[in-house]
Amino acid sequence: MKKLINKPEDVVVEELQGIALAHPDLVKVHFDPNYIVRADAPVKGKVGIISGGGSGHEPMHGGFVGKGMLDAACPGAVFTSPTPDQMLEATKAVDGGKGVLHIVKNYTGDVMNFEMAADLARAEGIEVESVLVDDDVAVQDSLWTAGRRGVGLTVVLEKIVGAAAEAGYSLKEVAELGRKINSLGRTMGMALTSCTVPHAGKPTFDLPEDEMEIGIGIHGEPGRKRMKLQPVDEIVEMLMEPILKDIPYKAGDEVILFVNGLGGTPLIEQYLVFRKAHEICEKNGIKVVRNLIGPYITSLEMAGTSITLLKVDEEMLKLWDAPVLTPGLRWGI
Amino acid sequence: MKKLINKPEDVVVEELQGIALAHPDLVKVHFDPNYIVRADAPVKGKVGIISGGGSGHEPMHGGFVGKGMLDAACPGAVFTSPTPDQMLEATKAVDGGKGVLHIVKNYTGDVMNFEMAADLARAEGIEVESVLVDDDVAVQDSLWTAGRRGVGLTVVLEKIVGAAAEAGYSLKEVAELGRKINSLGRTMGMALTSCTVPHAGKPTFDLPEDEMEIGIGIHGEPGRKRMKLQPVDEIVEMLMEPILKDIPYKAGDEVILFVNGLGGTPLIEQYLVFRKAHEICEKNGIKVVRNLIGPYITSLEMAGTSITLLKVDEEMLKLWDAPVLTPGLRWGI
Secondary structure, eight states: OOOSOSOGGGHHHHHHHHHHHHOTTTEEEETTTTEEEETTOSOTTSOEEEEEEEESSTTTTGGGBSBTSBSEEEEEEETSOOOHHHHHHHHHHHOOSSOEEEEEESOHHHHHHHHHHHHHHHHTTOOEEEEEEOOBOSOSSOTTOSSSOOOTHHHHHHHHHHHHHHTTOOHHHHHHHHHHHHHHEEEEEEESSOOBOTTTOSBSSOOOTTEEEETOOTTOOOOSEEEEOOOHHHHHHHHHHHHHTTTTOOTTOEEEEEEEEOBSSOHHHHHHHHHHHHHHHHHTTOEEEEEEEEOSSOOTTBOEEEEEEEEOOHHHHHHHHSOEEOSSOEEOO | OOOSOSOGGGHHHHHHHHHHHHOTTTEEEETTTTEEEETTOSOTTSOEEEEEEEESSTTTTGGGBSBTSBSEEEEEEETSOOOHHHHHHHHHHHOOSSOEEEEEESOHHHHHHHHHHHHHHHHTTOOEEEEEEOOBOSOSSOTTOSSOOOOTHHHHHHHHHHHHHHTTOOHHHHHHHHHHHHHHEEEEEEESSOOBOTTTOSBSSOOOTTEEEETOOTTOOOOSEEEEOOOHHHHHHHHHHHHHTTTTOOTTOEEEEEEEEOBSSOHHHHHHHHHHHHHHHHHTTOEEEEEEEEOSSOOTTBOEEEEEEEEOOHHHHHHHHSOEEOSSOEEOO
16 A cells, blocks of 8 residues: 555544644634634624545645635544534534534445434524535445435535535525535546545555446445446546436526546546536536536545536626635635 | 546637537637637736646636636646747737736746737737746756746736736735845645646656655656655645745744645545644644645645745735635635
C-alpha cells in the first residue's frame, strides 16, 4: 500500500488536524466526537444544514462546510458511517433556533445513524428534518445499500440547499427543496482502478489492466458490468444513456452538468468526459446552463469518473449562483 | 495504459474543446495555434500576463486564465514545450498597449521557445519581458533543464503577478515583482508512482511497490534518491529540510505554504502533508500566513506531493488576497 500517511488508524484525526490548521477562518474542528462546523456556528435564525458519511470522499463533506453550504459535517472512519453521537453533537452545535436539516446519502449505516441522531436531537427539543440522496442509476440494492446509492448529486444538492438556508428558507422549505433536487438529479460512475482503504491495506477489488467497471459505487461497490476499456467517448455514452432515460430528461430541459473525478483521474481527462457529456446533452436538446468539473466526491485514489445531471428551474439556478465560501468550493465572495 | 481518452494524439485538442464548452464566461480558446485567452482579452491599459508549457499539469496553466491571473496560456503536447508561434499569437492577443510578461518555467524547450516568441513580438512592436521560474531545490541540471526546474512556485507567482497586473502595475514592475517572488520561493516534491504519457503508452519510470522517489520532477525527471516508503511525517521532513535551508527561511519570516497533489494523491493525504509542513514551519518560528492545498500543478495521474514555501511581504500578501476568477482558482469575486 502506497500512501502518504502515518498509521492507518490516525488518518482521519490527522486529516482533521490539517483542516483545522489550514482553514481557521472558515471552520472549527471538534474532536471526540469528530465534526467540522462553520467558524461562526451556530448562525442565529438560520436553518442548520448538516451532512456526513465515511471519510475518503474529500473534499466532500468536510470541505463543504462554510458560508452558503454546510453548517457542519461528520466524518466517519474511511468508508465507514459516522456515529449517532457525532451527528447529535453537530446538530446541537449548529442549531440557530430554526431547526436542522440532515442530508443523508442512502447507505444503510448512514441512514440508521442519522435517524437515531435525529430522534435524540428531537428529544432535546431541536426540530430536525432529513433529506435522503439516492441518485445513482447504476444499480439497486448494492453492497451497503437498500435501493439506490447516494453519490454525485450530493455535492450539488448541498450547494443549493445550503444557499437556501443562507437566504432564510424555513426548515420545511429547505427539506422540500432538497427532496425536489433529489427527484430531479441522477448520476452514474465508472472506474479504471480500485482504491485501497488504509486499514485494509490492499485494493478493494481487482480489475485487470485492460478492463473497466461501469456503474461502480464510490466505495468500490459492484457496478453493472465489467468490460474491456473503451475510448472515453463510448464510456460517456454508456454513462449518459441510463441517466437520460431515467427521469427521463427531455428536450427543453435545463441542467447543471457535474463531471466528477474519483480521485486518481487527471483533470485533463475530466475535461474530455465533460466535452462528450455536453455534446450528448446538446444532441438531445438538453441545455447545459451551469457546470462543475473536478474531484469533489472522490473514492480515495480511484481512477474513474461520474456524471451527474440535475434538471433545474430558476429558483435552483439562483441558489446555485449564490455566494459560497468553503475550503472545497468557493465563488461569489 | 488506462486512461479516459480517445486517441492519444487528440487529447490536448479535445481537452481544449472541453474547456471552451465549460467556461465561455471566463475564457476563449483559440485553435491552431492553440492558446487560451481571457474572454475579455486584450484588456486595454493592462500589462498582459502569459504562461505556458507542456500539457498534463492541469489546472496549470490553462486553468489559471481569467480575471486577476493569466491573460493567456499556451499548452504544448503532454509534457512537451509549446511552440513559438503559439506564444507569439497569444502575446499579440493579450497586448493591451502596456506590454506583455512571459512567465517561463525553467525547461530548455520552454526557455528557448519563449525567447524566440519574445523576439518576434518585439519585432512587431510589442514590449515583452520574461520571468524565469526555477524554484525546485531538489536537483541541478536535470533531464530537460540547465539549472533548477520550475515547479510549484509557478502557481503562486502567477496568482500574485496576475493580481499586480490587474492592479495597474507597469511591465517593468510586474517583471521585477516576478523575479523577487522567484528569489523568495522554493519547492521540493516526491512521488509514490510514475505517470503514463498518453503517446508513450507506458509508465515514464518504474518504482517498486515499496519505494518512493524524493525530489522528483513534474515530468518524472529523476530526483535525489529512491528509498523505502516512509511515514508521511518523515517524508515531509525530508522535503522541508532542503527547502528551509536553501534561502534560508528563518524565524520571523511570514510565508505562503502551498501543498500540492501531483494528480493521483487523494486530498485526505494532502492535508496530512500540510499538517506536518505547518508544524515544521511553526517549530522554526516561521509563520504560515496563507496556504493553498490541492492539485494545482499535476503530473497526470502521478501519486505524490510537492511543498512550496514563499516568503511574503505586505505587498505580496495583498496581491495574493486580491480577487481571482479563473476555472482553476477563484476567490473574492
